[in-house]
Amino acid sequence: MAETRLKQLGGIVARQGILIAFALFLVGFAVFSESFSSTENLTSVVRQSAIIGVMAIGVTVVVISGNLDLSVGSMLSFATVMVVDLHDKIGPGPAMLVMLVAVLCLGCLNGFLVGMLRLNSLIVTLGMLSAIQGLTLIYSGGQNVDIADQEGTWFALFGRGEILGIAAPIVMFAVLAVVMQVVMSSTAYGRRVYAVGGNPTASVFSGIRRSRVVFSTYVISAFCVGLAAIILGSRVMGSQNNVGQGYELLVLAGVILGGTSLLGGSGTILKTVIGVLILGFIQNGLLLLGFAYYVQWLVTWVVIILAVWLDVAAKRGRLFSPIA
Amino acid sequence: MERLKSNRAGKWLVQNPIWGFIVIIFVFFSLSNEYFFDMRNFQNILVQTSTIGLIALGMTLVMINGNIDLSVGAVVALAASLMVDIQSWEAFSGWGNWQMLPALLAALAAGTALGALNGIIVWKTGVDAFIVTLGAMLGVRGLVFIYTEEQSFFAMNFTFSDIGMSSVGPVPSLAVLFLIATVAVHILLSRTVHGRNTYAVGGNREAAVNAGIRVGPHMVVNFMIVGFFAALAGVTLSSQMGASTPNLGREYELWVITAVVLGGTKLTGGAGSIIGTFGGVLAIGILRNGMNLMQVPAFYVLVILGSILIAVLFLDKQLTRKGAEALKT
Numbered sequence: 278m279a280e281t282r283l284k285q286l287g288g289i290v291a292r293q294g295i296l297i298a299f300a301l302f303l304v305g306f307a308v309f310s311e312s313f314s315s316t317e318n319l320t321s322v323v324r325q326s327a328i329i330g331v332m333a334i335g336v337t338v339v340v341i342s343g344n345l346d347l348s349v350g351s352m353l354s355f356a357t358v359m360v361v362d363l364h365d366k367i368g369p370g371p372a373m374l375v376m377l378v379a380v381l382c383l384g385c386l387n388g389f390l391v392g393m394l395r396l397n398s399l400i401v402t403l404g405m406l407s408a409i410q411g412l413t414l415i416y417s418g419g420q421n422v423d424i425a426d427q428e429g430t431w432f433a434l435f436g437r438g439e440i441l442g443i444a445a446p447i448v449m450f451a452v453l454a455v456v457m458q459v460v461m462s463s464t465a466y467g468r469r470v471y472a473v474g475g476n477p478t479a480s481v482f483s484g485i486r487r488s489r490v491v492f493s494t495y496v497i498s499a500f501c502v503g504l505a506a507i508i509l510g511s512r513v514m515g516s517q518n519n520v521g522q523g524y525e526l527l528v529l530a531g532v533i534l535g536g537t538s539l540l541g542g543s544g545t546i547l548k549t550v551i552g553v554l555i556l557g558f559i560q561n562g563l564l565l566l567g568f569a570y571y572v573q574w575l576v577t578w579v580v581i582i583l584a585v586w587l588d589v590a591a592k593r594g595r596l597f598s599p600i601a
Numbered sequence: 602m603e604r605l606k607s608n609r610a611g612k613w614l615v616q617n618p619i620w621g622f623i624v625i626i627f628v629f630f631s632l633s634n635e636y637f638f639d640m641r642n643f644q645n646i647l648v649q650t651s652t653i654g655l656i657a658l659g660m661t662l663v664m665i666n667g668n669i670d671l672s673v674g675a676v677v678a679l680a681a682s683l684m685v686d687i688q689s690w691e692a693f694s695g696w697g698n699w700q701m702l703p704a705l706l707a708a709l710a711a712g713t714a715l716g717a718l719n720g721i722i723v724w725k726t727g728v729d730a731f732i733v734t735l736g737a738m739l740g741v742r743g744l745v746f747i748y749t750e751e752q753s754f755f756a757m758n759f760t761f762s763d764i765g766m767s768s769v770g771p772v773p774s775l776a777v778l779f780l781i782a783t784v785a786v787h788i789l790l791s792r793t794v795h796g797r798n799t800y801a802v803g804g805n806r807e808a809a810v811n812a813g814i815r816v817g818p819h820m821v822v823n824f825m826i827v828g829f830f831a832a833l834a835g836v837t838l839s840s841q842m843g844a845s846t847p848n849l850g851r852e853y854e855l856w857v858i859t860a861v862v863l864g865g866t867k868l869t870g871g872a873g874s875i876i877g878t879f880g881g882v883l884a885i886g887i888l889r890n891g892m893n894l895m896q897v898p899a900f901y902v903l904v905i906l907g908s909i910l911i912a913v914l915f916l917d918k919q920l921t922r923k924g925a926e927a928l929k930t
Contacts (some may be wrong), residue, residue: 295694296910318679389913394915394917394918396911396914396915397868397914399868400862400868400910400911400914401911401914403855403858403859403907403908403910404859404907404908404909404910404914405857405907405911406855406907406910407903407904407906407907407910408903408904408906408907408908409907410903411900411901411904411905411907412900412904413901414898414900414903415898415900415901415904417744417923419900439695447857485883495794512615522851523851526671526738526739527736528734528737530736530739533732533735539729539731539732546900569747569751571742571746571747571751572742572743572747573743573745573746574739574740574742574743575739575740575747576688577736577739577740578737578740578741578743579736579738579740581732581735581739582722582732582733582773583738585726585729585732586726587727589661589726589727589728590726590727591724596819597725597726597727598724598725598726600724600726600727600810600816600817
């Protein structure tokens with residue numbers, strides 16, 4: 278009896294391992310660094326995590342449907358360069374609109390290739406990663422872009438401003454997270470995405486148009502990248518051509534840390550938010566403790582593998598894989 | 602189509618469409634550019650592709666296994682840094698040119714050990730190789746930055762960079778190294794028990810276990826091979842430059858995977874060949890070189906390569922689907 282209870286406890290620890298690790302990290306940093314637990318520091322971490330977080334929400338939807346999107350980093354470069362460049366030419370409003378349309382077109386292309394043509398998503402979005410990088414450079418001619426009047430434009434609101442006393446990136450991140458969580462957990466559309474990722478064949482037999490669902494997830498992912506680009510462009514007021522390089526992997530790291538399985542069919546938006554915040558707090562905490570910025574990469578390596586291992590072990594019911 | 606398949610050469614071409622593609626771009630660049638069809642340029646192409654090519658050989662084994670290794674770019678940087686730094690250590694200052702030996706051994710050992718680490722984690726934890734090596738890609742890059750403290754290293758011994766430039770007869774040494782490695786891995790994959798097991802494990806893991814193959818250690822060996830080749834590529838790359846930078850090898854994993862997939866290796870495992878991978882590597886090399894000679898801006902090369910990757914995937918799907926239908930009827 279006691280043994281089963283212990284096992285149950287172990288199961289809970291394993292299943293909620295990522296939350297427990299998160300709490301331990303927070304406590305640890307708070308103990309060793311006085312400035313870590315100040316309100317300003319905590320909000321600044323959330324604000325800095327907003328860009329990766331917004332993108333990770335979109336990628337989570339793609340991953341739940343059983344696919345990958347590695348093109349979001351390049352897409353972020355493309356979108357940020359475009360919105361910053363167009364800002365001075367046609368004004369902030371139209372610039373954001375044109376950029377969003379362009380990014381959604383790229384999302385549609387991804388969706389068409391993976392959803393309609395049924396091509397492998399890893400390779401397709403790898404190809405798109407390279408192609409969009411090229412597109413960005415062709416668009417900008419290799420030049421960095423920036424906004425001339427950085428103080429006078431209302432475009433500054435998204436990256437630097439506040440809404441109801443809360444930093445705007447946090448508000449956008451939070452609203453998007455809540456909306457997408459509701460969509461994924463309480464609408465027919467959300468259930469379809471889970472069904473397509475969980476068992477593609479069964480989903481087709483139950484009348485779900487798999488191609489369209491997969492297509493839509495890439496459009497959502499692209500839209501999230503557009504939002505992230507608005508935050509990034511507005512915060513920096515300029516952009517390099519490779520600003521989003523490597524983001525796809527940080528985003529994916531956040532999604533994986535949140536416990537979303539790359540096989541599809543499981544995961545939630547809220548868990549991804551937690552995963553992204555863990556990455557942000559690890560980064561911030563290590564910096565405050567006086568480590569160089571690259572030490573966080575080493576810690577992230579260990580944390581990712583431990584987190585996913587715990588998750589896999591809990592599902593398997595044993596710690597080590599039974600493979601000979 | 603039917604007649605093409607009845608012909609042996611035609612059948613081979615349908616299975617390895619990349620070689621048809623290579624012939625087309627080769628003829629195209631030869632006709633459209635006076636500098637392309639030139640012995641010296643061919644040497645160039647081989648040297649330029651040897652870095653990606655070496656890693657692609659190991660990656661082919663790992664991908665036929667049904668795994669993937671995203672950490673190769675970071676391993677390239679680590680090996681290059683070790684190679685250039687260690688040969689200038691005080692301890693080896695009296696060794697003359699032999700000071701390169703401990704550096705070489707350390708670099709190759711580091712790559713192989715990291716490969717083993719990746720493999721053991723994949724084996725013991727049962728976590729997907731994509732996730733394990735994604736983590737390693739970040740973590741090993743962190744190791745590189747910690748080791749180098751963000752510094753670039755320069756080789757003081759010029760013999761080191763001379764090796765990178767040297768030739769064996771008319772063929773550059775690095776090209777010779779790449780060709781020898783290609784033949785060696787080809788033999789390993791097509792003529793040995795380990796090679797057959799590689800296909801078996803990737804094709805059907807259950808069946809491989811039932812057939813008595815020790816799947817775990819087998820996968821670890823393949824991860825060690827790709828780690829070794831990534832480190833070797835780091836050594837040759839640093840020898841070409843006579844230096845190393847901590848950001849070396851970024852996005853190499855993408856180029857390598859592109860080359861391997863162009864060569865017809867399936868991501869799901871169980872299928873692929875070194876001849877195909879060699880073709881994929883050459884195709885990328887010829888395209889980059891040819892477009893460079895035609896003064897196509899590097900931006901367009903990225904777009905064209907991305908599009909070709911997706912197009913090959915599409916074509917491959919069409920061809921294999923046709924093959925499957927033919928089997929049924």
